[in-house]
Amino acid sequence: MKHGARPDYVLRQAWLLLRGSPWLAGVSALTIALALTLVGLFASVMFNAGHLMHELGQSLTLSVYLHDTASAEEVTAVRQKLEAHAGIKKVRALTREQDRDRNKRLLSPELLQGLDEASIPGQPVLEVDIDAELASRGDVDALVKWTGALRGVQSVEDVEFGAEKLRLLFAMVEIARTIGIVLSGVLLASAMFFVFSTVRLAVFSRRDEIEIQTLVGATPGFVRLPFLVEGALQGLAGAAIAATLLGLLHLELRGLVRDVYMLNVSWSLLPPGMIAWLVIGGPAVGLAASALSVGRYLKV
Amino acid sequence: MIQLYHVHKRYTNGTDALVDVTLRVREGEFVFLTGPSGAGKSTLLRLLMVMERATDGQILIGGRNIHVLRDASIPFLRRNIGMVFQDFRLIPRRTVYENVAIALEIMGLGPKEIERRVTQLLDGLRMMHRAQAFPGDLSAGEQQRVAIARALVNEPAILLADEPTGNLDPELGHDILQLLIDVGRRGTTVLVATHDHGLVERYGMRTLVLGRGQLLEDRPRQLGARITAETGLNPLAVALTESRQHAPDAPVELDIPDEVVP
Numbered sequence: 391m392k393h394g395a396r397p398d399y400v401l402r403q404a405w406l407l408l409r410g411s412p413w414l415a416g417v418s419a420l421t422i423a424l425a426l427t428l429v430g431l432f433a434s435v436m437f438n439a440g441h442l443m444h445e446l447g448q449s450l451t452l453s454v455y456l457h458d459t460a461s462a463e464e465v466t467a468v469r470q471k472l473e474a475h476a477g478i479k480k481v482r483a484l485t486r487e488q489d490r491d492r493n494k495r496l497l498s499p500e501l502l503q504g505l506d507e508a509s510i511p512g513q514p515v516l517e518v519d520i521d522a523e524l525a526s527r528g529d530v531d532a533l534v535k536w537t538g539a540l541r542g543v544q545s546v547e548d549v550e551f552g553a554e555k556l557r558l559l560f561a562m563v564e565i566a567r568t569i570g571i572v573l574s575g576v577l578l579a580s581a582m583f584f585v586f587s588t589v590r591l592a593v594f595s596r597r598d599e600i601e602i603q604t605l606v607g608a609t610p611g612f613v614r615l616p617f618l619v620e621g622a623l624q625g626l627a628g629a630a631i632a633a634t635l636l637g638l639l640h641l642e643l644r645g646l647v648r649d650v651y652m653l654n655v656s657w658s659l660l661p662p663g664m665i666a667w668l669v670i671g672g673p674a675v676g677l678a679a680s681a682l683s684v685g686r687y688l689k690v
Numbered sequence: 691m692i693q694l695y696h697v698h699k700r701y702t703n704g705t706d707a708l709v710d711v712t713l714r715v716r717e718g719e720f721v722f723l724t725g726p727s728g729a730g731k732s733t734l735l736r737l738l739m740v741m742e743r744a745t746d747g748q749i750l751i752g753g754r755n756i757h758v759l760r761d762a763s764i765p766f767l768r769r770n771i772g773m774v775f776q777d778f779r780l781i782p783r784r785t786v787y788e789n790v791a792i793a794l795e796i797m798g799l800g801p802k803e804i805e806r807r808v809t810q811l812l813d814g815l816r817m818m819h820r821a822q823a824f825p826g827d828l829s830a831g832e833q834q835r836v837a838i839a840r841a842l843v844n845e846p847a848i849l850l851a852d853e854p855t856g857n858l859d860p861e862l863g864h865d866i867l868q869l870l871i872d873v874g875r876r877g878t879t880v881l882v883a884t885h886d887h888g889l890v891e892r893y894g895m896r897t898l899v900l901g902r903g904q905l906l907e908d909r910p911r912q913l914g915a916r917i918t919a920e921t922g923l924n925p926l927a928v929a930l931t932e933s934r935q936h937a938p939d940a941p942v943e944l945d946i947p948d949e950v951v952p
Contacts, residue, residue: 394798406783599781605739606840607769608796609762 395612403616404623407592414591415624418584422628422675423635425577426668430636430660432570437661439563446556447529452518453550454540458486460514464545471543472518475536479519486512513547519585530556578675581628585621585679592617593687600688610690617688622673628673633665691717691848691879692738697747699733699903707733709903711747715875717847720874720911722890723883725900731883734900735850739773739922740764752847769797772841772878774870776853778833780825780840786812787821790839797844811839815869831862838869842878847871851882855889863889871895 408415455473456465465483472481484492490512494502502510520533537551593600603613640660692715699708704739708730715721723731736742737749740756749756751767759767772793780789787808794804798944812818825833834854841849851870867889868880874880884890890897894912898905 395795396798396800398801485721598779599783602779602781603772603792603796604765605741605768605779606793606796607765607767607844609765612765612796 394609395615400615400619404619405621407596407616410595414584414588415620417437418581418588418624418676419627419631421577421581421584422625422672423631425581425625425675426573426629426632426672427635428577429574429671430632430664430668431639432566432574434636434640435566436563436571437664439559439566440527443556443559446559448521450520450533450551452520452537454516454518454546455548455550456514456516457547457593458513460545468540468543468545469516471540472516477521479521481519481523481526482517484515484517488515489513489515530560531594565585573616581677582679582682585624585676586683588624589617589621589683590687592620593683597622600690604690613690614684614688617684618677619657621676621678621683623676625672625674625676625679627670627672628676629670630669632672633668635670636660637665691715691752693748693750694734694879695750697734697737697749697750699737699742699747700745703794704861706903708737710745710830711900711903711905713898713905713908715879716787717879718874718877720871720880720895721882722893722897723881723900724885724887724894725906726885728902729885729900730851730903731885731900733903734845735773735820735852735881735883738848738850739771740767765796769793769844770847772844772846772849774837774841774849774851774854776856778837778857780833780836782825785822785824786817786828789825789836790843793844807843808839811843813827815839830857830899831865834862834866835860835869838866838873842873846878848879848881851880853884854882855884855886867893892923 454468456468460468469481469483472478490507490510493511497510534551534557537549540546540549599611692713694711694713696707697708697711698707699728705929711730711734725731733742737744738751738756740759744757747757749865752770754767756767781792784792789813790808791804796808799807809818809821812821815830815838817835817839820828820832825836828836834857836852841851849870854870858866863886870880870882871893896911897909899907899909
């Protein structure tokens with residue numbers, strides 16, 4: 391014995407339910423679209439910030455300046471301490487002369503004019519290439535803490551590490567993430583409310599039909615299914631709009647980054663599979679909202 | 691087919707709608723259920739459809755005790771019972787065809803099978819030419835024919851009719867009743883609730899008389915009762931015969947699964 395409804399029948403009935411209140415259904419779909427677009431945008435920001443952090447982590451350098459008086463043994467001891475730490479790619483030791491030569495190359499010839507050799511700064515330094523995984527602000531903090539500990543070593547005069555800029559970047563990303571989560575949450579809740587109301591109206595306007603269906607032997611599932619699909623269809627429409635918007639935005643941004651800012655970004659600006667997740671997420675939001683409405687108002 | 695043992699129905703406001711009703715309707719029997727308004731006729735039909743549960747007593751349909759039927763099994767019981775109402779209860783947004791087809795859609799039948807059965811039945815009821823009309827465009831008699839078609843299209847073992855002629859003029863009422871008698875002649879157990887004594891007297895079928903919730907009288911079918919239609923000539927009877935999956939004389943078994951996943 392078959393208990394279920396045919397998919398084509400359910401879809402047709404769901405479509406008829408949508409046509410029963412087209413304006414409200416349209417507003418629901420647009421709200422879902424707006425919420426999902428925002429979720430997509432913030433996901434993109436997070437994704438790109440993550441990429442940026444990774445790139446920064448790979449190109450981080452640390453300069454450990456040593457006292458002029460540091461002996462060769464002390465330099466070796468600091469070097470070994472550095473090399474023993476995880477995430478250290480390479481350590482180069484520069485003598486005072488080598489550091490001075492490097493500074494001479496970095497400074498403009500105009501500045502160097504009239505200066506004698508001894509006035510050009512130079513001191514023994516260990517140049518450290520770091521290959522760090524910077525997935526969170528905690529990773530940066532750990533790095534800062536470690537470099538701070540280096541300052542306590544007797545032969546070390548100073549440690550130069552541009553971590554403050556990284557911390558600022560992480561703080562901005564975290565603020566953006568919080569705003570994104572709150573805004574997306576509010577919009578998703580509004581979208582669910584609209585779907586909930588659309589389905590509730592559909593249930594009320596079809597009370598006679600629901601009663602007749604149960605009298606001729608419809609199972610609760612048969613009666614409820616078109617209403618659930620109605621919600622899922624609104625979510626699907628919203629997801630389709632959001633995916634189109636984000637796709638177009640992605641193309642625009644990519645053109646802007648490449649042609650205007652002349653940057654060669656090696657990664658896609660949208661997280662991989664995000665469009666697919668939106669296409670799944672939209673109907674899921676619609677389905678959840680209609681399930682709440684059906685559960686509350688459709689008593690079979 | 692239908693057995694009631696000491697059935698009692700008391701509503702929450704304290705009204706006794708049925709009091710110690712015991713009766714038996716055999717398979718294929720045509721029975722009138724009569725009595726004044728408030729006698730308990732509709733309540734009895736609602737109990738048979740499990741739209742309500744009896745307060746006390748036992749109700750057996752096709753040997754199944756519906757007093758202990760789980761909620762999840764109710765839809766499957768109802769697929770074995772067609773019901774016709776005084777106010778037709780058609781879905782105004784759906785065409786005549788769709789109103790009849792709904793009883794088959796819920797069973798998950800394919801479009802071709804649905805079309806075959808609905809077309810055959812509407813043909814038999816001389817309603818095929820109105821298949822695409824909406825209930826609001828039909829006369830009262832036509833609407834009741836559509837309601838009967840919906841009740842019969844999935845070949846139920848039992849047909850219940852609650853005041854089926856109540857909204858019709860006498861001529862149309864006679865036509866509808868004749869239709870129901872034809873249905874009974876094809877082996878379906880038919881129970882017709884009516885307060886119209888004239889109608890009951892006219893046909894002389896077995897009659898159960900209710901009064902204040904009690905079964906007052908069980909009048910047997912009179913000899914020479916009016917059965918005008920000949921099975922082989924009536925178009926509805928032909929349609930029902932052709933659409934039936936089982937032989938009319940075969941014992942009817944209700945198709946209610948024991949265990950139903952809700």
